[in-house]
Amino acid sequence: MSEPALTQADCLNPDWRVSPRVGALVTTRAGGVSLPPYGRWAQGREAAGGLNLGFHTGDDPADVAENRSRLLAAAGVRAAWLEQVHGDAVVRADEVQEDGPPVRADASVTSTPGVACLVMVADCLPVLLCDDEGRAVGAAHAGWRGLVSGIVEKTALRVAALAGRPTETLHAYLGPAIGPKAFEVGEDVRAAFLAAAEPDERIATARAFVARERAPGKHWADLYALARVRLARHGVTRVTGGDFCTATDRERFFSYRRDGVTGRMAALIWLNR
DSSP, rough: OOOOOOGGGEEEEEOOOOTTTHHHHHHOSSEEEEOTTTTTTTEEESSOEEEOOGGSSSHHHHHHHHHHHHHHHHHTSOOOOOOOOSSOEEEEGSSTTTTTTTOBBBBBEEEEEEEEEEEEESSEEEEEEEEEEEOOOOEEEEEEEHHHHHHHHHHHHHHHHTTTTTTGGGGEOOOOOOOOOTOEEEEHHHHHHHHHHHHHHHHHHHEEEOTTTTTEEEEEOHHHHHHHHHHHTTTEEOOOOOOOOOOTTTTTOOOHHHHHOOOOOOEEEEOOO
8 A cells, every 4th residue: 555645635624523433534636646637726727636536437547546545544444435326225334345346325334443434426415424422423425316315314324323322413514515506406306305305394495496597497406405404304403514515616626517527536434443
């Protein structure tokens, strides 16, 4: 394994107050070896040195492998890499084999120290979860399809069950995602969320969609607000984050909707040994 090249400035740390047993970070474009269009942003242009973590993006596999090695060396963990499919499956991170067949899921949970729950994103919302005593953690990949199908609530329930604690004791961090003034969706997406909302969630759910002027049937969607609604369904109200936009912050984040061909960032959470 290569020497870690990531620095504190290359990553984001959740702005939450949780048990010191919990470790977590979110990567950005910086700190790797990938070349454009998977590079970092430097001096107003894209340059070499991007931390693309996705093998499926078309990047040089050797560069992606080096980037992953740097990330795990810096964090000091083993990660459960998933084949994300925009579904609602949640698996145990400690049961995902490093050299085994791909595991198709969009969230993982664990109570085993040294194993990171990890999701990759480039506009979709990463949600990190832990209980207040640091007994269990989880990470969910939540695009709109995952959100409407319940991936966030299912992950929260699994974390709480592993910790042996009620869901009300959980903390959640909403990592970088496409923002509420950049994520355009059709009426079908709005209707899907309203149909899935509980009666007492309908007002807050409707408010997460803002009709676009001079664009009939189009709305700006707020993934952060929708995630908060779903977390609150199970009493998870200690929620931080939700203040970035991957699509408009070109210097810091990869964005699939903005660029098409682009890298992937990672959000990971683990229990320290």
